[in-house]
Amino acid sequence: MVDLLRTWKLDCLTFAMMDDPGSWRLRAIERVELVSAHWSASERSIHVKPLSEVRQLHRPLGRISGDHSSVTVVLPIAELPKATIFDLVMEVAGEPVYRLSREETARIQARYIRHLAVEAGLWRLINGRLEQLLAEIFAFDPRKLRQEVKEAEMVHWTKRHWRKSDTALDAVVSRYTSLEFGRQAPTQARLNSWESFADQINGWSLDYVIPNESRISASQNPLLAMPRFMQQTHLGQKRAGRVLENLAVLIEKAHSRLPDPRAQRLLSTYYSYGYRWQVFVECQVPLHESFEITLTDKRATSFDRPRAHLQTRNWWRDRFYPTAHYNVSFADAGTNHLHVRVSDTKVRLVPEGCFAMDEAYRIKCPSPGDERTLEFYSRYDFRGDRRERIWVAAQVQLSRTWLALHWGMIVGALAGLSLLIWLGFVCYPKVELNSSDVAAILLPVTFAGALIVVSDRTTLAMRVKRAKQGFLMSLLLVLWMVAVSLYAIGRVTIGD
Template identity: 25%
Template sequence: MGNFSKGNLLDFSVTVNEKPAYLLPRTEHAKIYAKFLKVQASEASLSLDSDLKQFLEWIFAFTNADWQRVWGDARRSRYSSAEERDEMVLRYLLEQGIKRYTPGVPSSDDVRDWSVRIAPIRDIVSYSVGANIDSASQNPLLALPKVPFASGVDEGDIADLLDRLVKLVKDADQLSLSKTPAGEAAKRLVAAYAGYGSYWDALVECDAPLDEPFMIKTQEKRGLHLAEPGETVQNGLVRGSNWAWRKASSQLVVVGDAKSNHVNVRVADPNVELYAKGVRILNERYEKHDRGPDFQTATPELLSFYYSAQREGGRPHRVWLNLPLRTSLSGSTSRWVILLMTSTALVAFASFLFHWFNAGVNRTIGAGDVAVILVPSAIAASLLLVRESSTLNAEITKRWTVVTGFILLALWVFTMLMYGANKVDWGGGNKMRSSMPLVELVAVERVVR
């Protein structure tokens, strides 16, 4: 019914012929995926035995919650070294264990040896669909704790299983270069193996009329992912900085699963618009490719494009959309007004500092200076606080808002400190205020006497 990134689905629904359909369990998905690879291997004359087929089922059924707890969100970035990667895998295997592993627990030497053996698979998968540290296809060691081995196994048995998997994927990758039916089957095998580690094809149970046309509809909600395509957690990299000056949303969409795929991206927020000139369509490795869409139009409110199966040179199965966002003209107007008010206060403050350092011992701030600093600051602060802003617009302008608010607060604090230190010249008010207590004290003493 559709291809989705592995993870939680928000408000997902699917209907077939206007009737609800029901997703198959995750393990059933994995079994069907493994059967598909078995068929492709047979057509390509490659060896895929029952033990390897069962291993593939657990690779495709892998869930990353336990692995994420070991790796940790703070360190979810590209592996800095092979040693660090092997250390995290060892911790994961020690916590989860390997069923019927006769040595008891794997050693660091075992993990290092297994990691070297699967290096060709990591390279093939990373090139095919991009690096993803949560993909068991890229790192089959992650699926070992889930495999229900029928009898006792040792490090040699696991090494043999990994070698057979590596041979299958390597042979298929080499055979996929040939323009033969076997090469086409091998190409599908490699694409399916690499893709099913990071994505899944939704399979549903439903009743469909086979003698008449019918409609299939899928619906889901996605997070905005305000980061570059290669900086999302979903793809094994840390999320982009939330404090970047320019914000862009990245979305992965399928454009190669039908005769023609039409994609429309609309901005419903009136305070936000697309930066049309900065829109990019990238491949799964986050690179710009020559196979662009058959038609594309981009405006501040809408991005629309489509791919067709008749396109010469083929088309990608998935593409990344990099969508730069910015505030609309109406939203930018209030920002420029606030910036003008804040700049006025800063200019007055800078002028005062210049005269203050050249005033010698008598360093005071006049009432006019206070008014020029505080009045624009008060207006800017009121506009900053009361202006209407959506959640998305607030996220896009967060850095600008925080910097402006900090400057306004600093100006107010400076003025209050000067007032508290009696450094504000009110045109004689200071002398009267300082002499009044003495006059009152003398008057009271005279009355008592």
């Protein structure tokens, strides 16, 4: 009973902080550095005003016992993607802190969804069983399934439209779910009924998240969480299916109340918890003094467009103009600042290719403070109606000097190839080539091209130039093939 009372008191304060983060966070500053083609480093600093001065926190703070200078809280730090993250380090008020476990985090998130349902007037539609299902949905780790889906995407393509085969991906997810159910696998008729509820829930998600990961996000596809939910609650298929139906009813009722901002907040939070973790730490913070929260981590750099599989693939744009994408929270403080830069001196940003999109990656998000240069992309926003989460796109390109060298070599290779074809085929036999002529055309272009190809030591520069490099290597290969062909057919004489 004491533990339940303490949990309730901590939840009241935590949920008050999550309801209005701008009331107690002065500013949040996030710095993203593209370190390599595989990893990016992020550093997030949050400046917090004295909690005793925040009017919205007076009542929940009064319920928590503590001394006159500090208080123990479950502090919401940030939202992180459900992906592999390395070197996660957090500090609160200068002291190192550690995130709560995945299971405990999911239970807090489930209780927060219940809190939002009460705020939206839907408290009758949520009970303890549904809260347990929500906890299992939010605790689901999609990384293993995501890897299996990626492997399937590399194999199955629809040749006619050059798009990924949805049928093949559905088969991967179905096989994964069947293995998780094991002996508890439902009958086909019941599974079809559950899939209809999952399809309804997924159908209402289009305005809040990108559809790319709808099969592997448990918020959009709650069937992924059903095996563990049944194992933990020991419910039979009929009762478990009724809980899933209650979830569909809750989401449907919330959707019917739009554009009520409380219902919109409930839906947005629910769907975002399917592919993002909310980081919580239990720590002691000063009550009457401002303090700072810092979070640093490294995560994978994504050069794939979030909605890429829904449209025809643009091979040339994706390879000649690679763009890194980064998902960030951008309304969790009074003002939010974001800075993106590249550490490699051979790589620069393309100012016109840096922008921000909404969470569903459909609408561009303007900002009153955007600044774009070759060295960095910076934006800030203080408006109360700004998007909670945004996608930041940062297009990268070789520096002007190296870009000029690459295109110069490509032009040189094209010129050499044209000259060989002209002299060896068009002008023959009026003009006869000898080995010295061919060597004068081949060797300078080949050696210069080879030096450019092996000049880079960083994976980011190699990623940026790989399309141009591939084009150059193809030209050199064709150039040598033409030269060898001319030798073979006797149109190049050996010697003088």
